[in-house]
Amino acid sequence: MTNKLNRREFMAAGAGLGAMVVLPISENHLIPRRALGKTGVEVSRLAFGGGSRFLMYEDEEKALEILNEVIDSGINYLDNAMAYGDGESETRYGKVLKYRRKEVFLTTKVQTRNYDEAMKAIDASLKRLQTDHVDLLHIHGLQKMDDLEKIEAADGVLKALYRARDEGMARFIGMTSHADANTMKTAIERHDLNCVMMALNAATNTGLSTGFERIALPAALKKQLGVLAMKVTGQELLVGEGSGKTNIKNLLRYSMSLPVASCVVGMPKAEYVKENIELARSFSPLSEAEKQKIRSAVESSQATFDRFMRNHRDHHCV
Numbered sequence: 001m002t003n004k005l006n007r008r009e010f011m012a013a014g015a016g017l018g019a020m021v022v023l024p025i026s027e028n029h030l031i032p033r034r035a036l037g038k039t040g041v042e043v044s045r046l047a048f049g050g051g052s053r054f055l056m057y058e059d060e061e062k063a064l065e066i067l068n069e070v071i072d073s074g075i076n077y078l079d080n081a082m083a084y085g086d087g088e089s090e091t092r093y094g095k096v097l098k099y100r101r102k103e104v105f106l107t108t109k110v111q112t113r114n115y116d117e118a119m120k121a122i123d124a125s126l127k128r129l130q131t132d133h134v135d136l137l138h139i140h141g142l143q144k145m146d147d148l149e150k151i152e153a154a155d156g157v158l159k160a161l162y163r164a165r166d167e168g169m170a171r172f173i174g175m176t177s178h179a180d181a182n183t184m185k186t187a188i189e190r191h192d193l194n195c196v197m198m199a200l201n202a203a204t205n206t207g208l209s210t211g212f213e214r215i216a217l218p219a220a221l222k223k224q225l226g227v228l229a230m231k232v233t234g235q236e237l238l239v240g241e242g243s244g245k246t247n248i249k250n251l252l253r254y255s256m257s258l259p260v261a262s263c264v265v266g267m268p269k270a271e272y273v274k275e276n277i278e279l280a281r282s283f284s285p286l287s288e289a290e291k292q293k294i295r296s297a298v299e300s301s302q303a304t305f306d307r308f309m310r311n312h313r314d315h316h317c318v
Helices: 002-012 060-072 084-103 115-129 145-152 157-166 181-190 217-222 248-256 270-282 288-310
Strands: 033-035 042-044 046-049 077-079 105-110 134-142 170-177 195-199 226-230 262-265
Touching: 042 046, 046 270, 060 077, 060 084, 060 270, 077 262, 084 105, 084 115, 105 115, 105 157, 115 134, 115 157, 134 145, 134 157, 134 181, 134 195, 145 157, 145 181, 157 170, 170 181, 170 226, 181 195, 181 217, 195 217, 217 226, 248 262, 248 270, 248 288
Parallel strands: 046 077, 046 262, 077 105, 105 134, 134 170, 170 195, 195 226, 226 262
Antiparallel strands: 033 042
């Protein structure tokens, strides 16, 4: 298999992975893939998040080992952002992607709202990732309408994304948001995007600011955009025991049961990687009654989640 050859090349290059514990993978157990909107691309229904959870692997050798295992598992969608660890997360990815770039669908995000700054940031990002292009380049963390106006300005970042797509620095472009569903809906309707990533979990089928499932998701589906779900656990506000919470199996199954291409999940421990991969492999869609039961379980956390997301700046997390 190609990935095994790449693994040997990677180790031979002196990356220092040491004695790797490889997940037992066969072609029959790779994670199923879904169409990414009308891009013509298929991505694994579970995606790996390169944010703060990836940076929780303080030992870089362990982080690189995990990333290799993730790719071996069949996860081909790798999420990242320029702001994660001030480029550290991208640098880690680059040490693996130097050898395995063709095996993955690579995404990163640009935080600045200025055109000139964005072009410089994209160039620096590609260098850290050790590639000449990303598959998907997002504008990071859309907030309210005043933020969208900055993005749309004549010297705004949206112009940089269009250029990046035209010149092959990015195959596709998109936008992410966890704070305001109505603004995301407006951005989707106004602009020529290929994909969007938004907070989509058991607490987002509401009329609140974070009601992405009810408000913004239909607009994305109408334009046949590739939709990525994030905040599956509501930044851990929805997962656990007690009132307003449920387990990771219910939360991941809920988000995967939505009409999304993939769910981006941060996995800060090897056991979480293994658990989420197994959940993705064994996934079966929830019925509407099952989805409603999970929504009811977390209902008392909806307002808390909404308040947290509206005041949260997504510079480090997925």
